[in-house]
Amino acid sequence: MVLVHIARAGQLIGRYPDADLPVLIGAGTVKRTDHYWKKGMAGWLLVGTSFDPPTPATLPVPLPAPVPSKPDPQTHYRYECLRCSAKFNETVDRKPGSTLLEIIYWCVTPWAGGAYSAGRSLGKTNHCPRCDSEQIHEEVW
Ligand SMILES: [Zn+2]
Incomplete structure (x- = not known):
């Protein structure tokens, strides 16, 4: 896990695991206009150029609601x-x-x-x- 430093308007606002960033961007916690830096980088870069928020296709799909079925005559007696x-x-x-x-x-x-x-x-x-x-x-x- 690599911690990414996030800065907004010149102020450090947090450090997050790099794997969490797409979700944080999607939630609005980290903005695409913020800058980020992690160990090994020469300087700060714009978040929006490197991290993409999750698209609907990659988000977990909610399970379909169970469809009520008719009583089964094998198990349901009159x-x-x-x-x-x-x-x-x-x-x-x-x-x-x-x-x-x-x-x-x-x-x-x-x-x-x-x-x-x-x-x-x-x-x-x-x-x-x-x-x-x-x-x-x-x-x-
Ligand atoms: Zn009887």
Whole structure:
């Protein structure tokens, strides 16, 4: 590391490592109209003739902001069972009542069978595929 002496209007204003000078010039701490001298030089020279401030291309580029991504269906599930905390994307639709009763009603009279079938479809609920619980939290996104 070589220390560079910086003078402004005939006054010494500081000594800086030569590697830091481009940054100091870029920050305005050292002006291009200042004079500099370091060991071995015969006399003072204008800073602007020897040191260049960093150009935007040589400055560290800030990292791009992370882009929010859509939930991954492999790791992000739509439903969560509140009883056994299983996570899944498809629930089991289960109708109330009994299929055997439904068949019997249909055999007795189509009107009774139709009413019973309609009631079962309306009362259809989502069930956990693991524990059969109806306590299912649906996540909306
Ligand atoms: Zn469950």
